[in-house]
Amino acid sequence: MPYGWRVTKTSAERAEPTADSRLRPAGRATRAAIEAAAKALFAERGFEGASVRGIAAEAGVDPALVIRHFGSKEALFLRTIDTSLGIGAVIDGPVETLGRRLVAYFLEGGNTAMRRRFVAIAQASHLQQVRDEMVRHTAEAYIAPLAPRLDGEDREVRVALVVAQIAGLLNLLFLQEDPVLSAASPATLVALYGDAIQSLVTP
């Protein structure tokens, strides 16, 4: 976003000196309260469903103060929602069994917290900054650690395609709540989809 040419500062720029540098105790406390309320409400109702006024009320704070502290609802969302889904441990394991372990990871851990985070992020995908964050996360959490460990050609593309497979699975499972996939046993999904993913990891 071309902010540079502007002379007057927007509230978004005024808001965060360095996120915590020159901050008084009172400010730090209300910031934390707002962040906690936002995390809860975004997870519960999604980006559109959670309003700035609702978050402010939950935190016991004036709505204007939310914007004052975080600049915008979008910025608050980005700071609040944790895009890293703790995938590190799975990625670090042996690549020969990565496919099934990936699917198993998302099926097991994803029944509550991760499911809600995924839905919230997916539903906020009309925001450019959210999409950028997804791309960054793909590059940082998947391509960077995994591509160097693969054999053969097109390693980065193949990892990106693995991410696409995972994104698609979570989409049908968590967002659309597809009845066929929801009714299938986790073991079946792990075996079938895990092997499909594996065919890109070790062709």
Added chain:
Amino acid sequence: MPYGWRVTKTSAERAEPTADSRLRPAGRATRAAIEAAAKALFAERGFEGASVRGIAAEAGVDPALVIRHFGSKEALFLRTIDTSLGIGAVIDGPVETLGRRLVAYFLEGGNTAMRRRFVAIAQASHLQQVRDEMVRHTAEAYIAPLAPRLDGEDREVRVALVVAQIAGLLNLLFLQEDPVLSAASPATLVALYGDAIQSLVTP
């Protein structure tokens, strides 16, 4: 759409007797104008970006008239956006080469119209009815025609997983505009991802 069981009528139902049955010429014309304007603006700006007032202005009509005719912005979106992406011909072809043909289809045809429709639908996925429509489309356009033609076990689940793979590919390619996948050659994507899909069709 299961409208019948409800007793009280919402404005959405009041609006459309049977979509065109008892309609005067004038009404039919403005309805068409609204639909055309909506189709253009939804595709151009997405669900959130296109406003009812904007659509009304584009159609040269009062904003209230848009709601009067279609019941709600959401209903207008559902009637306007064509979820069937003309996949029929690809599905009907030989299953032995389905994977690569599917990927090729979405890579070729998807540069303009389909790309915009996918983005618009994805960005409206916070609406329950839009998600329901996606599920219905999966069942109708993929599972129903394809599952009976497969061999082996878990045919419906395997088709659903194919849909997940496609959804994930389109997500990274069209919505997130992932730089790695965008830079890859279509031929590479067709070969790699097509075979990954094929591994679910004919294991």
Added chain:
DNA sequence: CGACTTGAGTCAACGCTGTTGACACCCTCG
């Protein structure tokens, strides 16, 4: 042919949203 029903269209308004600017407070530092 006139009366009545009913669809088409207009207008102002409601309640909601995210965001802003002016203002007062009070802590901290020089």
Added chain:
DNA sequence: CGAGGGTGTCAACAGCGTTGACTCAAGTCG
């Protein structure tokens, strides 16, 4: 002690989707 700036409050803005009351004309029927 005075100045500066982080902190909080308030009312208001423009935009959103949607509603209800209203007028007008077209179509139906006794």
